[in-house]
Each structure stands twice: as structure tokens, then as C-alpha cells.
Amino acid sequence: MLNQLTKLSVEADGRYATDQELEFIKNYLQSVDLRVSSYEKIRDGEEKILDRTKKKMDMQNPNLFTRGSKNLSSIWRRDVMIILRCSVAAMLVNDLDWLRDSLLLWHRTIVNANKTQNISQATYNVMPEVLQEFLTTEELALILPVLQLNQSIIS
Template sequence: MLSQLKRLSLDADGRYATEAELAFLKSYGQTVRQRISGYEKIRDAEDTLMDDAEAQLTEVDPQVFHHGTDDFTNTCRRDRKNTLRYVATAMLFNDLDRLRDGLLLWQSTIVRAVKDEHASTLTWQEMPETLRTHLSAEEVDLMMPALHLTQALLH
């Protein structure tokens, strides 16, 4: 949304925007209530979401946050929390460009450098299921583009 508004501002400088150029604003306007509601639910249930995700992930793989004898549960939780905040913000503003460029490209480099692809892949594979227990179906649908992008870049 913010990236699209910036582009529209530049493209329509000195003229009126066309109907086609305004289409994204009309579409966003139709979903803004669900976006705000989903964002607030995630914000308000962040710790519960993190607990639920952690329980789900360790059920799938009890060693998901371990490398040898080292336990990285707290580090993974911190990273999962930060990423979810960015994902929720991307959904709120309908701005995948900012999510990709502002966090995910950098974070994918870190994930590969520390060889944490398994935990990252599993986390973002399972996160939609965790969110389904806290959000409405419409809110989850609005989250999916940002979650799919996260899955694609953090595998």
C-alpha cells in the first residue's frame, strides 16, 4: 500500500489518477477493517502465538531449535516474533515490497549463514495453522500473501 501510494504519487504528478491507478485503493478500502482486526489480534496475542507455534514446531520436530547440544529456542523465538511483526505490518498496509526488502532478504542471508534453514522452513510452514486458531478465515486469507513470501524467502 505505502509503496503503491508512493508510485501513484510519482506517476500521477500533475494530473488526475486514472480509474485503473485507483483500483488498489478501492480494493484496500474494502478490506481495511479485516486488516486492522487481524493486526490487532496478532499484536494482542503475540506471546500466545509464539507459545502455540513453539509447541506445534517441537511436536513436529523435538530438536527443531537445537544444533548439536546448543539450544537456540530463545533466539528462534525472538526472530519468529520479529518476523511475525513485519508480516502482520505487511498485511496491514498490503505492502509486500517493504517486507521483502526491509527484512526478508537480509534475514534469508542470516538463516543461510547460520545454517538454520530447517527451523525457518518449518516455522513458516506451520505458522498459517497457528494463526488459524486466532484469526478469522478472512484475516488469515489477508495474511497469506505475506506468509507465502516469507516461506519462499526463508526456506
């Protein structure tokens, strides 16, 4: 949304924006209540969402977070919490470009360097299931494209 507004202000400089150019604002305003509701539910349920995601991942692969004698659970939790917060913020303002450019491309480098793509893949396979417990179908539809972007870039 922010990038789109910036682009519109540059393109429409000195003239009125066309109806077509204003369409993204109208669409955003129609979805703003759902975006805020989704944001608040994920914000308020963050601990439970992370706990349930980790539990499901452990059930699928009890050794997923083990690298030799090191347990990567706390690192995973910290990283996923940061990414979830930024993802939900991107969903709120409808700006996936910002998320991709400011966080995901950088985090992909970290994941690749630490060879934890399997953990990331498992996270984004499980998290949508967990979020179904917290969100309505309409709210979930707003965050799923963000999670799919995360998965496609990070995993």
C-alpha cells in the same frame, strides 16, 4: 500501499489519476477493517501464537532447535517475533515489497549463514495452522500471502 501511493503520485504528477490507477486504493479501503482486525488479533495474541507454534514444532521434531549442546529456541523466538511483527505491519498497509526489501532478504542471509533453513521451513509450515485458531477465514486470507512470501524467501 505506501509504495503504490508513491508510484501513483509520481505517475500522475500534474494530472488526475485514472479510475484504473485508483483501483488499488478502493480495494485497500474495502479490506481495511479486516486488516486492522487481523493486526489487532495477532498483536494481542503474539505470545500465545509463538508458544503454540513452538509447541507444534517441538511435537513434530523434538530436536529441531538443538545444535550440538546449544538450544536455539530463544534465538528462534526473538527472530520470529520480529518477522511476525514486520509481516503483520506489511499486511496492514498492504506492502509486501517493503517487507521483502527491508527485512526478508537480509534475514535470509542470517538463516543461510547459520544453516537454520529447516527451522524456518518448519515455522512457516506450522504458523498458518496456529493462526487459524486466532483469525477468521477472511482475516487469515490476508496474512497467508505474507507468510508464503516469508517462507519462499527465508526457507
